[in-house]
Amino acid sequence: MPQSTFTMGNNNEMMSSRRKFLKSATLLAGATIGYSWLKSSQILLFAAEPKDETLPWYGIVIDIEKCIGCGNCAKSCKNENDVPKEPFFFRNWVEQYTVKNDGSVIIESPNGGIDGFKQSVPDEDIFKSFFVPKMCNHCYKSPCTQVCPVGATFESPEGVVLIDEKYCIGCRYCVQACPYGCRFIHPVKNVANKCTLCYHRLKKGLAPACMEVCPTGARMYGNLRDKNSDIVKFLKEHTTQVLRPNLNTGSKLYYNALSSEAR
């Protein structure tokens, strides 16, 4: 029996006002809990992602045969988006592959290819050589989205993988999980950052910056759902592949004429 230090008279009054307080507190708490439970089940319901068929489902094609390694794509990306110009962080970069006659492969990406490329091996030693532009593959089974602990990176209804800069906690799990190395931590904003397919331009009906400035038309983007779009026609008529198919990332970046040395 708990010790009571109150007299019997006061006890009843104390008890009834205490009871009233407990009752209203419990009611308030219960209502809040109940409401937040309803809200959280809404989250669970929508985790299945409603696919809005009226929205485009973006895919990308890069044609290795047409890429001349001018680096305009990488350059324009940094101009368009808020990425520091230092040679460390890129949303988008170009690699030069040189396969030598002895079978060794040299891969280079000086400043991401922004300043263009110089040939580094004399002609007589080269077996073959080509450029591979890289960017976010906007995977539809994206491993970076899978591992984000808080839901700060996600696949938008248009199939563009985006980052919520206001929500990212900077745990860097997504950077580790991306097999293509296309994510980084922004040195000023201190949150994850990557190619957004220029979502802010797509929403205004403009092409992503890198697509806008490619001089040879080596880069294409479009609606994979639209049977008449250029991109779907291209995919139908050419042999394309994605990088790291064995990892089953659902990459939507298709390369034409990609050679086996490409990483």
Place this chain on the structure above:
Amino acid sequence: MKLYIPPQLPRLALAFAIFISLFLIARHYLVPPSFGQYGHYRGDALADNALPEIHYAGQNACFDCHQDIQDLKAADVHNSIHCETCHGPGQKHVGSAEAADILKPTGREFCGRCHSMNAARQKNAIFQIDINKHNTGKNCIECHNPHSPWETIMK
């Protein structure tokens, strides 16, 4: 036989109930309002991603004023190249119409970015020239109008 409940259990149950309730209440106020709208993320993040400023205007914006350049370019091999590929981001210039707000590249190195010899460039992807040998000392655009490059200007 009355069921014996050891005194520890009700007290512990109360302590845990209070803790869990406090957590759920705090959670209710902390979860952002648009969270879960389209999936496990803040629905407002889509709008946030659409906010950044545009820097490249797209060449249709250029053609609004520079009709003559459009016509000149359309007739020659640089017709498929968009204006901002060489001139850099043009949105500021579209707004201000100031020449200082857009680039006008002139040097050999600039043209060499695409046209210099490189074994990784397919021969049929672009016309390549050895910029160390071809008319060194002159800027390319002294002879080649960049909007109509095969029209060689005799000096």
Place this chain on the structure above:
Amino acid sequence: MEQHFKDLYDILAHSQGYIFPNEIDLQWGILIVIYPFITGLVAGAFILASLERVFKVKILKPTYQLALLTALAFLLVATMPLISHLSQPQRAYEIMITPHSSSAMAIFGFVYLWYLMVVLLLEIWFDYRHSMVVWSNERKGIMKWVYKILTLGVNDISPRTVKWDKKLGYIITVIGIPSAFILHGYVGFIFGSIKANPWWSTPLMPIIFLFSAMVSGISMVMLIYMVISYIRKKAIEVDVLNSIGKYLFFVLILDFTLEGLDQIHRIYEANESFEIIKMLVSSKLYITLFFSQGLFGTIIPLITLAFLQFYKHHIKLRKTMYFIVGILVLIGVYSMRWNVVIGGQLFSKSFSGFTSFKVGLIGLDGTMMAAFWLLLPFAILVFLLWLLPPWKMVEEPEDDE
């Protein structure tokens, strides 16, 4: 930021082969090396404690409370390296309110809370409740109220209620064993499930982490037992050491076998990542893998423990040998965490090159911060041993249940 870029230019100059441009900076540094080390100590110490409670290894009784309090001291600090490593630590609470169910990292908050509150705190509470009630009656002033609050007002110390303390404590310990496995196993899963990184991606990773955790926890408790006994000027019971040594020996064998199996499998299958990993192991990780982790951290302790198990000899030398084994094992497990976390980020995902790791001294993710998080648990342990001294507990009659 300028200093950060300066460091990056330096690293760029030292990178070998080709790395993807964004890989120049290591994402997970020394703080992420010590986090699994700390939770490993927690899990291992708890398993040792449960050996006494659940498996009735009576000889370990002097280390029981010590193991529990050690686990608690380290667990209280466990979150801190993670929070101080985040780029946005003030948003750390988001993991608790919107955990992404597909992310192994998201379960951290709940597994941690569960283990802290339901397992560890409850077990310590059940074990100490009787003594805390007695102390709250004996002491005066503020300490009286401290103990009163800690008892949560359950002041009944009748034999029936105390028997229930034991029963409920036993149940909690039984629940605690798989909980300890999950607490540390999920860290292994975080690494093991990253298909993008071949040094990490293996189903064996959670199990390897667990066994090396048990090894480190057991060693840590053994060392603390020896140090505390020395400080209190009490005799170190050799039988206790021999018993701990026996468990350490067998778990170390299992740990060595599992890690060996992982490497043998990798070497045999030799898939696309094999060449770069071979280079990683033979150049970047040569000292930390073969010497710190292998020779000093595993082989020498194994040989010593085997010797001590089969040859009962000099008592004085025996204690020193156990002490050295304990230290070596801890160095070995720490090196293992280093090799996994740092090693996995030194080679590029292009499998064509290496970057290098520059450990900063100052800053939220520097060495000094890491050292602070590693030393703080000992300070907490001292406090806990003062608050809840195991040697001043109320003696309860042994019941024969």
